[in-house]
Amino acid sequence: MNLRFALLALLTADPMTGFDIKQQFDDSVGFLWHAPHSQIYPELRRMEGEGLIRATLEPRGQRGQKRRYHITESGERTFREQCNKVETPQREREPERLRAAYLEWSDPDRAREQLEVHLAHHTERLEQFEGIVELLRQRQAPLLKSRLERYPEDQHEAIVAFKVFAYEGVTERARMEIAWARQGLELLDQLYGD
Amino acid sequence: MNLRFALLALLTADPMTGFDIKQQFDDSVGFLWHAPHSQIYPELRRMEGEGLIRATLEPRGQRGQKRRYHITESGERTFREQCNKVETPQREREPERLRAAYLEWSDPDRAREQLEVHLAHHTERLEQFEGIVELLRQRQAPLLKSRLERYPEDQHEAIVAFKVFAYEGVTERARMEIAWARQGLELLDQLYGD
DNA sequence: CGAGCCATGTAAACAGTTACATGATTCT
């Protein structure tokens, strides 16, 4: 039910086509949730069937058509209910940590490479996240801008603050991963020499 | 293919029954990977079919029998190959962060409760993780002890160090989550007053 | 007219969760 949450969340900002959503998932929103289009389109159809969203048909050129989905009142109610349901965090699987626990099975060079990939990955992410946080603070992120247009001004502060809070979370996560990878590389130096 | 990795990893420490593995997944190992028994038993059968592990039948009392799985040479080779394959971290889904991004849809009380649950969860985890790290350092963790018995002493340092490294990772993660939840609670105070 | 993007789907396979089911052993 979590893809559905993400879809409803996006549609509270702006009516979108499946394709728009797919693109959001490739973009900044994708750092919180993502899904391939093969999961998006059928789910949108189901949600439409359940009255959570409704589609308006728009022409594309001469023959083409696209379905833009709008959240309905029922959809908003459902979304709010989901938001108000307190959920305990699920036990997580940690594939990276699991692999790290067995690094003695790797060649030292491979082990180093693995941690360097980890480091590079999260370093890149960190930069992206910092950029997003900055855009959000300045209220320049495109999706946030459309969102702010749809809600009264007295809510803007909270809307922005929670988006920033969420992305600060992934930012801190990235920093943590970077520090961890560095620690691992030091450990390798210690165990196997430089 | 990651459940399989976890199963092979466990069986490099000690031959185990499906039940033993299930219990390991309920225990400290479960913080890195876990699976229900309904996933474990069929996978063990498949791995046996592929020659990665073999079972010895052991009696339980008069009528009962249990299958204890031993990793084979082929299994060890496969495991080592997996370890040596450098993998780029997958894009993650962050259900907690996604929910946090839409906290303006919650009643302030619910929002606070949500973050308090988050805080309590990771606080509990942190304590558990710190306990595990301590046990690992002292080489007193049961599974680690059996592992050390099976491998030559010149490898012990690395074996212990990587286990510590992995659990230090989840420890740092927990600390990060705690700090994040506290920040969120402060934000709520700021936005909605105490 | 071809490349690249816009747009939407289906299908098969794989991974993970939840529920149903059974029976032996051990401890009280």
Next chain:
DNA sequence: AGAATCATGTAACTGTTTACATGGCTCG
């Protein structure tokens, strides 16, 4: 005798990934 624990499975369902498939539109 009954409860708790050991032990092993199957089945249905949900969620995710990957591959296959199609066709229109826009720009050079």
